[in-house]
Each structure stands twice: as structure tokens, then as C-alpha cells.
Amino acid sequence: MRNLKCVIAYDGTNYHGFQRQPHQTHVATVQGRLESTIKQVIKQEVDIIGASRTDADVHAEGQVFNCYLDCSIPTGKFSLALNTRLPNDIVILDTTEVDAKFHARYHSQGKKYYYQVYYDQFPSPFLRNYAYHVYHHLDLDAIKDALPYLEGKHDFSSFRAAGCNASSPIRTIHNLSMEQKDNLITFSIYGDGFLYKMVRTIVGTLIYVGYGKLAPAQLKEILAAKDRKAAGPTAPGYGLFLEEIYY
Amino acid sequence: MRNLKCVIAYDGTNYHGFQRQPHQTHVATVQGRLESTIKQVIKQEVDIIGASRTDADVHAEGQVFNCYLDCSIPTGKFSLALNTRLPNDIVILDTTEVDAKFHARYHSQGKKYYYQVYYDQFPSPFLRNYAYHVYHHLDLDAIKDALPYLEGKHDFSSFRAAGCNASSPIRTIHNLSMEQKDNLITFSIYGDGFLYKMVRTIVGTLIYVGYGKLAPAQLKEILAAKDRKAAGPTAPGYGLFLEEIYY
Known part of the structure; x- marks a missing residue:
């Protein structure tokens, strides 16, 4: 059996998240779509292992999965054969053969996400599925602080949604930054891993800081509270992009 | 009667072009959608006059229309009322009251479009509706030349599609440029006006130059031929954006 590692990009708009839904076979998920396409190509049932279980509407520029195949197809041809058959909102960017022990989820050393906020009086028709529209005044200096x-x-318990099954709420954020270009505000976050809806809750809380509903220094208290109720709302999924998985 | 001028943006993906189709009332057009929404707001039948009849799949960042209304609604409230009711792929950016004689199409002094080409081995899931995917080698220096x-x-007869009802094929292109940023190539074109499918035929012909199927200097011969068959193919509509109308 060969172990193939694939880097993929997808527009999450038309999917109910990455992970296959065992009790809702009629629901379109990125994983379900990939598995049925691989089956078409190599005529084998396959279970793929995704690095990150992105939610409904969340996008990926660099999601990673691995899968075990009993088949000698060259890696380049595998990418091409899948791309020919996949819908045009999922693209295989690269396929490599990796060590049999490689596991896309367990071996991840870090993940990078970004989140887009469109800050203008009226929404943008082009970013309606790719950025959270904010029209109230934002104090960007307060957010930076x-x-x-x-x-x-x-301990990110305050930024962890119900239903999170991670064994520990301790995570390390290596870098969190904000950049403004015209009306687009982009938050970039790089860490060793993230709890369920953690990035979106961080963004929702930062937007509350921008609104003046929270002071920057209150972030310290919110972390200390270890209580989801202490943080701000969860920003919508469609503004979030999984940028890269590090191994 | 007041004459209102509106600047609008739309994602053309889900529309059969800007112009209302008289014999296909079931077909969704941007104009049809705008007129029915204005009717909802002001309870009057209205015919809007669009500056440019963009084709199916073509987008706009700065389309302009004007319309005559017998109604005292403030311009800011008009934008807001329409945006609340319009689908999120059409947005009114600005409404101003103009002279009774103002005509969005006849009074246009110039138009600016841009066309996006995504140049990479595999397509981008995010640009599938917003850029033409080119994966064969492009000689960008040749295109620049x-x-x-x-x-x-x-005389742009060679770049004029069948069905064009402009009285003259003479047009002036003030500026035509190309810019590359990572895998995205953007052609910008600013002129006094454009014939039917002229921008897309120019882009399709420039792509042929990039492929080496045409030499840069042959553009001179193509213009001189005054024959649509002399130019390259029409690039797809979804890469095209109407950027601005000048008055």
C-alpha cells in the first residue's frame, strides 16, 4: 500500500464542511466528494484522513489529506485525474508519496488561517461568500492593541465552542496579525493547533474590541475566565480560510 | 419627475447579462432584478437606463444606470432600501440626483474594464467565476509588445462580434495595460467606448500572442483586415469586469 499526501484548495460555500457525515450520506462534504472521486479513478474504496475538519462555508487554500492506495498511479497523474473529475470548487494542488507512518492530522506541527472582514457601508457582491461584512465603525487601533x-x-477554553473534543484546551498562537488594504481587513493566525471554532471566536471577540464593547486589556480577563461566555460571538464561517498546514 | 443616477456593483455569475430580455421574462437579468426591486420600494413601474449592456457572466464594479421617479425618497435612503431588498450579488454603491437630461448610456465619455487571467497548472477554486484559467505557457513579453x-x-471591425449594432466601428483605446501579480494576470483597458464583445476578443487575441500563435506585430494586420475572422477567439465572459463609466 502506498501512502499519498495531497494538498488541496476548496471553496467551502457549497459544502457542509470537510468531514464526511456518516448519518447524512445525502449531504455534500468535501471529504465525501474527494472519496467518491478517488473511487472513480482507482476503482477502490478509500478513507481519506484530513488534517483539519473545516466547518461549513469555511475555505481552504492548503488543506492536506493522506490516503492509502493499492495502486501504482504516478502522483502527477493522480492530481490530474482527480482534477478532471472533481467539481471546479475543489482542486488538488499537489500529490506526493510519503512514509507509511505519515498521518495528516496527528503529524501536523502547526496551522495557519486567515480571516477576511469587509469593512464598508455596503457589502461587496464579490466577497459575499469570502468576507464578513462589517459596516459599524471599527477602532482598528484598539484591535491592534x-x-x-x-x-x-x-488556556483557550473561553474561545472553545461546545462540542469540542480536544483533550486539552492549551494552545500556542505563534503569531496573530491584522492587515488593512482598502476596505479589506485580514487577520492572520498561526499556531500549533486550534480548538473547535477558536479562530472564528477570536475574530468575533476582536470585532467586539473594534466596536468598543470590550477594551483590549480585557482579553487577558477573557482568557483567565476559561468560560466561553466571557468571549465575543463566533464570526461567520465564510470569512475563514485554512491557509497552510505545517509538518 | 426626478432623474436618479445609481452606481452599482454586481457579480454576473447568476444572471443572463445586464439587459432585460423582453421575450424571456423568466430569465434573470440584472436590469430585470433592479426594476422589480425599485417597483417594490416606490410602488411604480420603472424602466432603468444602463450605461453598458454587460453580457452573461460579466461582472461590474461600477456600472451606472439612471431612472426617472415620481417620488421624493432621499437618495441615501433609496440606496439603502434597494440594498435591503436586492439579492446579495447586486449592490447599489451610490445614488445621486442628476439633471433631467442626463442619460447613462448616451452621455458616457469613456469606460474602463479589466480582465483577469489565472495562469497556473491547475485552476483556482476561488477564481473559477472571476478569471479565465490558462495553463499553457504564455510569453508575457510578447503580449506586452x-x-x-x-x-x-x-477601426475595430476585426474585434467586433456578430450582432453588434453600433453605427461606427471606430473606437479609441486610451490605455491598454497588463499587470502580473503572482498567478493573476490583469488586463486593463480604458477607451471612449467598446463594440460588442470587443474587450473579450482583444483578450482572446492577446492570449493567442502569448501562445505564440500570433506575432505581436500581426495586431496591425488584424486591425487592417477589418474582419472578425482575422482576430483570435473571444475570451469567456466571467473574466471581465466593468470597472468604471466616465461622464
Whole structure:
């Protein structure tokens, strides 16, 4: 059996998240679509292992999965054969053969996400599925002041959604930054891993700082509370992009 | 009667072009959608006059229309009321009251379009509706050399599609440029006006220059031929954006 590692990009708009839904076979998921396409190509049932279980509407520029195949197809031909058959909102960017022990999820050393906010009076028709539209005044300096409180190793229980089954709420954020270009504000976050809906709750809380509903220094108290109710709302999924998985 | 001028943006993906189709009332057009929404707001039948009849799949960042209304609604409230009711792929960016004589189409002094080409081995899931995917080698220097031949005042009959009802094929291109940023190539074109499918035929012909199927200097011959068969193919509509109308 060969172990293939694939890097993929997808527009999450038309999917109910990455992970196959065992009790809803009629529901379109990225994983389900990939598995049925691989089956078409190599005539074998396959279970793929995704690095990150992105939610409904969340996009990926660099999601990774691995899968075990009993088949000698060259890696380049595998990418091409899948891309020919996949819908045009899922693209295989690269396929490589890796060690049999490689596991896309367990061996991830870090993940990078970005989140787009469209900041203008009226929404953009082009970003309606790719950025969270904010039209109330945002104090961007206050948001900038809040960012460092979240960097480093912390108990992120306050930013962890119900249903999270991670064994520990401790995570390290190596870098959290914000960049503005015209009306687009992009938050970039790089860490060793993230709890369920953690990035979106961080963004929702930072937006509350921008609104003046929270002071930047309150981020310290929110972390200390270890209570989801202490943080702000969860920003919508469609603004979020999984940028890269590090191994 | 007041004459209102609106600047609008739309994602053309889900529309059969801007112009209302008289014999296909079931077909969704941007104009049809705008007129029915204005009717909802002001309870009057209205015919809007669009500056440019963009084709199916073509997008706009700065389309302009004007319309005559017998109604005292403030312009800001008009934008807001329409945006609340319009689908999220059409947005009113600005409404102003203009002179009764103002006509969005006849009074246009110039138009600016851009066309996006995604140049990479595999397509981008995010640009599938917004850029033409090209994966064969492109000689970008050759394309750059070809651009100046099209600038200036010419008979553009060779770049005019069948069905064009413009009285003259003479147009002036003030500026035609190409810019590359990572895998995205953007052609910008600014002129006094354009014939039917002229921008897309120019882009399709420039892509042929990039493929080496045409030499840059042949653009001169293509213009001189005054024959649509002399130029390259029409690039797909979804890469085209109407950027601005000048008055």
C-alpha cells in the first residue's frame, strides 16, 4: 500500500464542511466528494484522513489529506485525474508519496488561517461568500492593541465552542496579525493547533474590541475566565480560510 | 419627475447579462432584478437606463444606470432600501440626483474594464467565476509588445462580434495595460467606448500572442483586415469586469 499526501484548495460555500457525515450520506462534504472521486479513478474504496475538519462555508487554500492506495498511479497523474473529475470548487494542488507512518492530522506541527472582514457601508457582491461584512465603525487601533494578549501559550477554553473534543484546551498562537488594504481587513493566525471554532471566536471577540464593547486589556480577563461566555460571538464561517498546514 | 443616477456593483455569475430580455421574462437579468426591486420600494413601474449592456457572466464594479421617479425618497435612503431588498450579488454603491437630461448610456465619455487571467497548472477554486484559467505557457513579453498596436483610434471591425449594432466601428483605446501579480494576470483597458464583445476578443487575441500563435506585430494586420475572422477567439465572459463609466 502506498501512502499519498495531497494538498488541496476548496471553496467551502457549497459544502457542509470537510468531514464526511456518516448519518447524512445525502449531504455534500468535501471529504465525501474527494472519496467518491478517488473511487472513480482507482476503482477502490478509500478513507481519506484530513488534517483539519473545516466547518461549513469555511475555505481552504492548503488543506492536506493522506490516503492509502493499492495502486501504482504516478502522483502527477493522480492530481490530474482527480482534477478532471472533481467539481471546479475543489482542486488538488499537489500529490506526493510519503512514509507509511505519515498521518495528516496527528503529524501536523502547526496551522495557519486567515480571516477576511469587509469593512464598508455596503457589502461587496464579490466577497459575499469570502468576507464578513462589517459596516459599524471599527477602532482598528484598539484591535491592534488587543492582538498581543492572545499570542503565546494559553488556556483557550473561553474561545472553545461546545462540542469540542480536544483533550486539552492549551494552545500556542505563534503569531496573530491584522492587515488593512482598502476596505479589506485580514487577520492572520498561526499556531500549533486550534480548538473547535477558536479562530472564528477570536475574530468575533476582536470585532467586539473594534466596536468598543470590550477594551483590549480585557482579553487577558477573557482568557483567565476559561468560560466561553466571557468571549465575543463566533464570526461567520465564510470569512475563514485554512491557509497552510505545517509538518 | 426626478432623474436618479445609481452606481452599482454586481457579480454576473447568476444572471443572463445586464439587459432585460423582453421575450424571456423568466430569465434573470440584472436590469430585470433592479426594476422589480425599485417597483417594490416606490410602488411604480420603472424602466432603468444602463450605461453598458454587460453580457452573461460579466461582472461590474461600477456600472451606472439612471431612472426617472415620481417620488421624493432621499437618495441615501433609496440606496439603502434597494440594498435591503436586492439579492446579495447586486449592490447599489451610490445614488445621486442628476439633471433631467442626463442619460447613462448616451452621455458616457469613456469606460474602463479589466480582465483577469489565472495562469497556473491547475485552476483556482476561488477564481473559477472571476478569471479565465490558462495553463499553457504564455510569453508575457510578447503580449506586452502587442499592447501598443491596439492603443489609439482604430477601426475595430476585426474585434467586433456578430450582432453588434453600433453605427461606427471606430473606437479609441486610451490605455491598454497588463499587470502580473503572482498567478493573476490583469488586463486593463480604458477607451471612449467598446463594440460588442470587443474587450473579450482583444483578450482572446492577446492570449493567442502569448501562445505564440500570433506575432505581436500581426495586431496591425488584424486591425487592417477589418474582419472578425482575422482576430483570435473571444475570451469567456466571467473574466471581465466593468470597472468604471466616465461622464
